[in-house]
Amino acid sequence: MNAKAKNYTRGKLRQKLSDIDLAIVRYLGELDRADEVYEQTGTVMPEARMERALCKVQHLQKEAARYRSIEKRMDETGEAQVSLSDPDARSMATTPRMPRVVGYNVQTAVDAENHLIVAHEVTIHGYDRDALSMMALAAREAMAADQIEAVADKGYFKSEEILACEEAGISVVVPKPQTSNARARGRFDKADFAYDAKTDTNLLVAGAASPARRTKGEQA
Template identity: 45%
Template sequence: MADGALAPDFKTIAEFRKDNDKAIRSVCRQFVVLCRNLDLFSQSIIAIDGSTFKAVNNRDRNFTQGKVKARMQQIQQSIDRFLAATDSADRATPEVAEAKAERLREKIETLKQQMPKLKDIEAQLHDSQDQQISLTDPNARSMATSGRGTGTFGYNVQTAVDDKHHLIIDHEVTNVGNDRGQLSNMANQAREEIGAESLTVVADRGYYKGLEILACEQAGIATFVPKPLTSGSKAEGRFGKQDFIYVAASDEYRCPAGQLLTQRHSSMEDGMLLHCYYFSGCQSCTLQKQCTTGKERR
């Protein structure tokens, strides 16, 4: 008789998903069609977000060319060290020398057995599209995250959710550790799934990328994505870039003091075309200290 607490472990679930990927996608697609027929989607606003799921694979079971070479070098250094220790053991008393030498020979043999396995992995890496191999979970990849020098092994699952009943419209599993390049792809897929001509998408600031927002606009998809808070001025209590409102009709900016900043000149910097806007009366402005640390203007 089955125990009431009986449940599949995470590895069983992961393997089931991997072995039945096409069938699961088909079921999800049929579910979306059913929801459309029942008019459960608003066909106007969707939210997109990503969730990171750790893989069964750990760091030691993931390999790149650099990791393989480093591991081979470590093994060779260990073998050399054990060989030197064997020479030292030979100079001890016969009984002690034999016992110690036997232990060292076993360690050396164990290390030598690892080399062919690493060479086999190295050969597989040449055929790998992204130059990575994960032994426990073959689909898992090392994903860089926002933390410097950090990363995680797993998946970034993208989800598009309807705002009417909070139903999942579309999903996609990626191996990219951030969401910056996912906006237009998920937005277009979601619109296609619900059969909408126009669509409004909301997402957090992790999705903010100019080219992605432009791609959505060109596809007729309106996006609401907050800009990342990267302004040093804002952190120090001064006005940030978002406090300056662009007036498209006259190609000017309106500053927090209400003055219009006109375009004065343009220049190239690091391959980018920069336009300079300012107001001639900045020096006499009562808000100058909240705007800039410079003597003249921002």
């Protein structure tokens, strides 16, 4: 996995160059003030302090040159990201609760009967929802099967992907993620209703009950 510190986007480079410019201005300002103090009072800045400021400026200038060389590379190649440790790794968004990861997303399809990996694919997408049909088709081809049933977790649920599998003759079992917060708020959610095509209405499923909902201070 490529370290996050060695993965660069244009936005990240702009921010780093801006920070460097501000730091250089700060150190040069410190040297200018030392010159003013010397002219006014004859007091000389301690040599160690001056040496430190000069070294910092030189270091920052080298860093700026390095970042500009990466920026130039991106201009020449059209890359949106550059990873120095692993050139193929990319910064990927995963979930709102998890930070971005610089690396890969390895998709695998396993034969449920023999528990063997029959297909794999490396992607640079931090999510799985676009991979269902790709992996199902690859698995069917690898197994030389006429028909297969693809079973995946809810992270693979996407109507377009399920439709693509159905059109390819692959049956799919993927749970639909619960995105509604209605039940937590004491209301019925979509799963509590069934559509009646004859009347074009949604009917409450038998046995469904609204969760108890109380405000503060209320007692059962």
